[in-house]
Amino acid sequence: MDEEKDQDNFKTYTGRSTLQRPLYLIYILLAVSYLLVVIGFAVTLSKATTLSSQLSETRNKIKNNPSGRDLNLFPCGPDNVQWEYFNGKCYFFSLQAVPWQQAKTKCEEQHARLVVIDGFPKQNFIQTRTRNFRFWIGLHDLHTEGEWKWVDGSDYNTGFKYWKQGEPNSYRSQDEDCGQVWINGEWDDYTCNSNSLFICERPMPSTPPTSKGK
Template sequence: MEEEHLHDDLQVFKDRNFFQQKLRSFITVYFLLALSFLLIIILFAVSFSRVSAISSKLNEVHPEQKQNFSGRDFLLFPCGPGSREWEYFDGKCYYFSLTRTSWYKAKAQCEEMHSHLVVVNSYAKQNFVMFRTRNERFWIGLTDENSEGEWEWIDGTDYKTTFTFWKEGEPNNSGHNEDCAHMWTSGQWNDVYCTYECYYVCEKPLPN
């Protein structure tokens, strides 16, 4: 009887010991899981902090990069990145039209682009424009519509003291209504009626 009782006590002790071991194992597993979870949170917080720091540095560098891009664009497009159809020459910008129109409409279209019809007041500018307009006719900013024979540049430049490049025998006002000047196919100037349709050249200063 006593042996059976002793055997039962021993069995209970073994079961209790087994339960305690299992409990310790569960506690260890849960502890390791909690520790891993905590480490993941810490790692995420550190990573987020580093990303934020890098983002802040990039934001600080960005304006400088924009400035560098502006400088590079200015070298490639001195008349402005948004005015790539304009050509640079000797401190000014020039637009050579792709369509024909009258002198008055050409004047208005240049003004819409914050410019004016080209004023050819030097041999260097004459060569530049003449090279770009060869074999076609282009309006220039020269007219005597206010007073016959009194030619005036559209920007107020003094016509009488500046360069001219008229075709031989021109201006002749042969049609009694030839009040506007254009570049002939050879590059020399010719007077013609202002409603005649040809290409045109606009001129404007460099952007600030």
């Protein structure tokens, strides 16, 4: 009789232990899950705070420099959309044909100069944008016939050259003292009082230019 009671008690104890063990594991898993949720929330809150701070800083920069946001779209300045960027400088390709001296003046009025071509990279850039048209460049021998000079004082004799075959020359005993990019990109000398389009060049602005430089 006592043995039967002991067996019943053992079964009851074993059954309770079996039932309590899964509940214990569930409580642990819930606690771990809650802890992970709290940690995730803290990390998200921290990132949100950092992002909010960066956004506020960006807004202040834009507020203090409203034109700065356009510099990525217009490296030469949002008020100078006609100027094209290449290799650290800005270039203006005119739509008006004028004599060489007038072209030089128009560039200077825009705080620029007639373009000086000093190598193949710039030559390739220019000839792809001037194809089938003539454009004045900053090259001339106005002072002494045959002594070509760049408007920025660069050494012509040791520098880059890209003359068309047979150029520079004189046409029908008429002096051709000003350089231009020919319709296929090569250089040609031409009478300075003839009308041609022109190319201005200036450094990229370090700060957003105003409409005065347009």
